[in-house]
Amino acid sequence: MFSVVSVVKTSMGQKLKLIKNKAGRMVPTIVNGVKSIPFKGVGKHFPKGVKAAPPISICQDYPTSGNKVVDSLKDALEKCNIKNGMTISNHHHFRNGDLVMNKVFDILAKAGKKNLRWFPSASFPCHEPMTKHMENGVIGHIEGSLNGPLGKYASDGKMNGLAVLRSHGGRWQAVQDGEVHIDVAIIAAPTADAFGNCTGDRGPSACGLLGFGLVDSLYADKVIVVTDNLVEFPCIPWQIQGNNVDYVVVMDKVGDPEKIVSGTTRLTKSPDRLFIAELTAKFVKAAGIMKDGFSFQAGAGGTALAFAIYLKEMMKEKGIKARFIRGGSTKYLVEMLEEGLTDYILDGQTFDLEGVRSIRENVGHVNTSPFTSYNWHGKGNFASMLDAVVLGATEVDVNFNANVVTHSDGQMLHGIGGWQNCLSSKCTILSIPSFRNRIPIILNKVTTLVGPGELIDVIVTERGIAINPKREDLIKATKRSGLPIRKIEEIKEEVDELVGAPLDRPNFTDEVIGVVKWVDGTVLDSIFKVAH
Amino acid sequence: MPKKKYSSGNPTAKSDFYVEFVPNNSGGVKIDIQSKTKVLHFSKIENSCQNTLADLKIKHGKLSVIDNGGQYFVLQARIEVVVKSAHPGIINESLPLLKKHAQYKSSRNRFRRSRLYLPGTQAKLMLNAGIHQPDAIILDLEDSIAPSEKNSARIIVRNALRTLDFFGAERMVRINQGNLGLKDLEAIVPHNVHLILVPKVENAKQLKAVDDKIQNIRKDCGRKEPVYLMPILESAKGILNSFEIAKASKNNVAIAIGLEDYTADIGVERTNQGRESLFARSQVVNAARSAGIQAIDTVFSDVGDDVGLRLSVQEAKELGFDGKGCIHPRQIKPIHEEFAPSKTEIEKAKKIVLAFDIAEKKGLGVVSLGSKMIDPPVVKRALQTIDLAIATKLLNKNWKKN
Numbered sequence: 001m002f003s004v005v006s007v008v009k010t011s012m013g014q015k016l017k018l019i020k021n022k023a024g025r026m027v028p029t030i031v032n033g034v035k036s037i038p039f040k041g042v043g044k045h046f047p048k049g050v051k052a053a054p055p056i057s058i059c060q061d062y063p064t065s066g067n068k069v070v071d072s073l074k075d076a077l078e079k080c081n082i083k084n085g086m087t088i089s090n091h092h093h094f095r096n097g098d099l100v101m102n103k104v105f106d107i108l109a110k111a112g113k114k115n116l117r118w119f120p121s122a123s124f125p126c127h128e129p130m131t132k133h134m135e136n137g138v139i140g141h142i143e144g145s146l147n148g149p150l151g152k153y154a155s156d157g158k159m160n161g162l163a164v165l166r167s168h169g170g171r172w173q174a175v176q177d178g179e180v181h182i183d184v185a186i187i188a189a190p191t192a193d194a195f196g197n198c199t200g201d202r203g204p205s206a207c208g209l210l211g212f213g214l215v216d217s218l219y220a221d222k223v224i225v226v227t228d229n230l231v232e233f234p235c236i237p238w239q240i241q242g243n244n245v246d247y248v249v250v251m252d253k254v255g256d257p258e259k260i261v262s263g264t265t266r267l268t269k270s271p272d273r274l275f276i277a278e279l280t281a282k283f284v285k286a287a288g289i290m291k292d293g294f295s296f297q298a299g300a301g302g303t304a305l306a307f308a309i310y311l312k313e314m315m316k317e318k319g320i321k322a323r324f325i326r327g328g329s330t331k332y333l334v335e336m337l338e339e340g341l342t343d344y345i346l347d348g349q350t351f352d353l354e355g356v357r358s359i360r361e362n363v364g365h366v367n368t369s370p371f372t373s374y375n376w377h378g379k380g381n382f383a384s385m386l387d388a389v390v391l392g393a394t395e396v397d398v399n400f401n402a403n404v405v406t407h408s409d410g411q412m413l414h415g416i417g418g419w420q421n422c423l424s425s426k427c428t429i430l431s432i433p434s435f436r437n438r439i440p441i442i443l444n445k446v447t448t449l450v451g452p453g454e455l456i457d458v459i460v461t462e463r464g465i466a467i468n469p470k471r472e473d474l475i476k477a478t479k480r481s482g483l484p485i486r487k488i489e490e491i492k493e494e495v496d497e498l499v500g501a502p503l504d505r506p507n508f509t510d511e512v513i514g515v516v517k518w519v520d521g522t523v524l525d526s527i528f529k530v531a532h
Numbered sequence: 533m534p535k536k537k538y539s540s541g542n543p544t545a546k547s548d549f550y551v552e553f554v555p556n557n558s559g560g561v562k563i564d565i566q567s568k569t570k571v572l573h574f575s576k577i578e579n580s581c582q583n584t585l586a587d588l589k590i591k592h593g594k595l596s597v598i599d600n601g602g603q604y605f606v607l608q609a610r611i612e613v614v615v616k617s618a619h620p621g622i623i624n625e626s627l628p629l630l631k632k633h634a635q636y637k638s639s640r641n642r643f644r645r646s647r648l649y650l651p652g653t654q655a656k657l658m659l660n661a662g663i664h665q666p667d668a669i670i671l672d673l674e675d676s677i678a679p680s681e682k683n684s685a686r687i688i689v690r691n692a693l694r695t696l697d698f699f700g701a702e703r704m705v706r707i708n709q710g711n712l713g714l715k716d717l718e719a720i721v722p723h724n725v726h727l728i729l730v731p732k733v734e735n736a737k738q739l740k741a742v743d744d745k746i747q748n749i750r751k752d753c754g755r756k757e758p759v760y761l762m763p764i765l766e767s768a769k770g771i772l773n774s775f776e777i778a779k780a781s782k783n784n785v786a787i788a789i790g791l792e793d794y795t796a797d798i799g800v801e802r803t804n805q806g807r808e809s810l811f812a813r814s815q816v817v818n819a820a821r822s823a824g825i826q827a828i829d830t831v832f833s834d835v836g837d838d839v840g841l842r843l844s845v846q847e848a849k850e851l852g853f854d855g856k857g858c859i860h861p862r863q864i865k866p867i868h869e870e871f872a873p874s875k876t877e878i879e880k881a882k883k884i885v886l887a888f889d890i891a892e893k894k895g896l897g898v899v900s901l902g903s904k905m906i907d908p909p910v911v912k913r914a915l916q917t918i919d920l921a922i923a924t925k926l927l928n929k930n931w932k933k934n
Binding site: 408 | 576659861
């Protein structure tokens with residue numbers, strides 16, 4: 001099915017066989033020593049067999065009192081008997097306010113551990129100290145979103161191993177496939193009991209929910225819960241079950257909830273972005289998607305947040321109520337729930353403190369996890385049931401392919417998040433500016449392929465709306481809407497003239513520094529190092 | 533002795549270029565480029581530098597460029613400015629290509645409900661200004677530009693006029709007062725500016741000086757289309773002379789009032805209620821009407837106050853104004869909505885226009901509606917209401933057929 005096209009070296013001198021996959025992208029067959037399957041096309045990979053499983057535990061090995069509290073984080077890590085080369089994981093519900101993981105790796109560094117794999121569900125600028133741990137060999141490599149300084153470190157080819165970028169659903173799939181085995185999972189919990197039951201919705205460091213830590217708690221060999229709010233058993237409600245937890249650690253402070261709101265979750269003030277958001281809402285209305293009982297998801301970007309505000313006004317005007325909205329929740333979605341514009345928010349993570357309050361107080365605000373929402377190996381998931389989803393992208397191309405992990409200069413700067421998983425919705429809309437600071441966003445070919453064009457239905461820019469020619473139904477439905485529906489090539493031409501494209505292309509070397517996984521675990525694209 | 537350095541811009545300003553030039557008599561041209569996005573833009577920036585220096589016939593000197601994500605037409609302008617500061621004798625210009633989308637025309641009686649002010653050096657804001665569909669875009673050379681940037685702004689605005697698509701908005705420039713303003717005109721008038729806003733006009737003579745200068749430039753550059761004028765009255769004297777100013781030129785299409793300076797001039801606080809400026813604003817409306825041109829109200833400066841803006845526009849409409857200034861794109865839509873005619877106004881106007889049609893068809897000199905006679909100014913007003921209703925999509929263009 002695939003033929004070997006070339007053999008290249010990674011920056012660390014390993015040889016990699018590259019193969020051209022079904023999307024026409026060159027990808028390695030071995031990623032960090034694990035055999036990998038090149039992308040075969042959307043819906044074309046059918047893995048067989050049984051899922052991975054954690055080792056058998058015996059309840060008699062645990063205190064009958066249910067008290068699993070140990071003296072310190074160091075103590076807990078020592079008890080886990082961590083060996084060089086093991087995998088340490090965590091959830092990212094504190095976003096840029098995480099106060100635990102840097103401490104974990106500081107302790108492991110002091111203990112002389114080497115070549116560990118860090119497997120977070122996402123990383124943030126607050127994790128910059130991890131670069132130090134990579135430099136001194138404590139961390140071999142990171143598999144998880146690489147934002148900001150960590151993205152730069154990996155982009156420069158300094159990481160000792162390939163970056164493996166997975167979607168939120170893809171992380172669950174990788175664990176269930178046995179592709180990633182978690183040795184020790186760290187679960188920072190705003191409230192927990194001594195048995196290890198924990199919740200994210202209350203306590204002085206409340207962050208909303210803990211759904212991203214669920215897979216870690218179920219599949220890791222050892223699970224450590226770290227909390228700054230230990231309550232008497234039982235911790236009600238719990239999202240993580242103490243029955244999966246080995247040790248409980250009490251710390252002064254596990255997270256700074258003020259920093260949950262990171263840059264991507266702030267409402268835009270840009271008149272152009274607001275214009276795009278309004279145009280997107282008008283499209284959803286004109287296409288007949290906005291009707292009683294419908295559902296939608298809007299991502300964390302500022303434009304997507306503003307979309308929800310415009311849509312809300314249109315729903316109010318027409319007296320329309322949604323059945324459910326998928327979070328990441330924000331105060332804007334919370335307002336819709338409280339004003340009766342939706343029956344439920346099915347929430348994967350909370351992006352602001354209003355979201356945290358609501359999930360604690362409102363029974364209509366329900367916590368979910370990547371398993372319910374995104375997982376490829378579930379018996380269905382919520383993403384495909386959504387009537388519309390509004391997302392961003394760093395680049396798109398004339399075939400509606402999209403990129404969210406690199407910029408046109410080849411730098412790896414963002415994680416995939418739930419973005420890839422959301423592409424399976426009934427109407428996937430990318431709401432993006434047609435250019436950013438002189439750099440055009442619509443290209444002939446995206447720098448890195450993260451979303452295949454066949455799954456992307458609509459691209460909304462401030463200079464017009466492009467509908468994927470495959471979606472004749474949407475084209476027909478919006479034909480007489482008066483909206484600026486244009487061919488994507490036409491918008492591209494206009495923007496190219498404005499910004500003076502074509503620009504220079506980065507000089508890519510043949511060193512692979514990372515791979516992008518598709519939701520089914522196959523390798524969709526490689527990220528190559530840029531020569532400086 | 534170190535050679536003198538000439539500069540344009542600010543080395544730390546985002547979405548802009550900073551340019552330095554050290555002239556020399558020998559040694560050829562040296563170009564130094566600092567850019568965070570060198571990977572994507574280096575060759576374009578380098579070409580742009582070389583082409584601009586060639587346009588200006590510069591053979592020697594050192595050009596240093598700091599790129600913080602600016603537009604190429606800004607780079608071209610800043611290079612022209614530094615080179616000409618170093619060599620005042622150079623008369624060549626380095627003009628960007630005149631784009632097709634920069635060549636559309638305006639018309640005397642078009643709507644001027646909203647006019648969006650943009651600082652003349654802020655190219656980033658200009659790129660997408662047209663998509664918000666203001667009736668007019670003002671590239672400002674006056675109050676929003678620091679004295680050190682006046683020379684650069686003039687050339688940046690000139691280049692913007694040749695380069696950018698404003699999607700049908702009327703292309704306006706606010707010049708400086710006095711001689712600086714006349715210098716602005718030399719740079720701007722040949723490049724399809726539709727209308728010049730003349731600030732702080734106090735008498736007809738000042739306006740005539742601007743108009744005469746424009747006519748001379750038009751003759752020199754062979755420009756056929758008129759350049760419309762909108763004097764802004766911003767002082768007690770200007771208000772009292774409003775009628776003479778309004779009829780001082782046949783190119784006047786509107787007069788505007790600027791309340792920040794006016795209230796300072798008469799020594800009062802500017803309030804949201806605006807009682808202190810009621811006389812001035814009514815005076816401007818009356819002067820405009822008697823000269824047969826439009827009356828334009830001042831800007832509403834609290835961008836975050838949507839309710840206040842709407843009340844202010846309603847009041848402007850009640851006083852007889854045709855338009856309002858804006859300083860943020862989000863003000864455009866509320867302004868258009870509030871200037872739009874009401875349902876009752878539209879229905880009444882439709883009846884009058886239909887009655888007028890019947891009278892014309894029958895060759896009657898008098899228009900009547902039921903038992904009421906309709907005067908010609910009422911018919912004219914009804915026609916304007918219909919136009920406005922069509923423009924705001926409240927009425928179908930073919931309403932008579934339906």
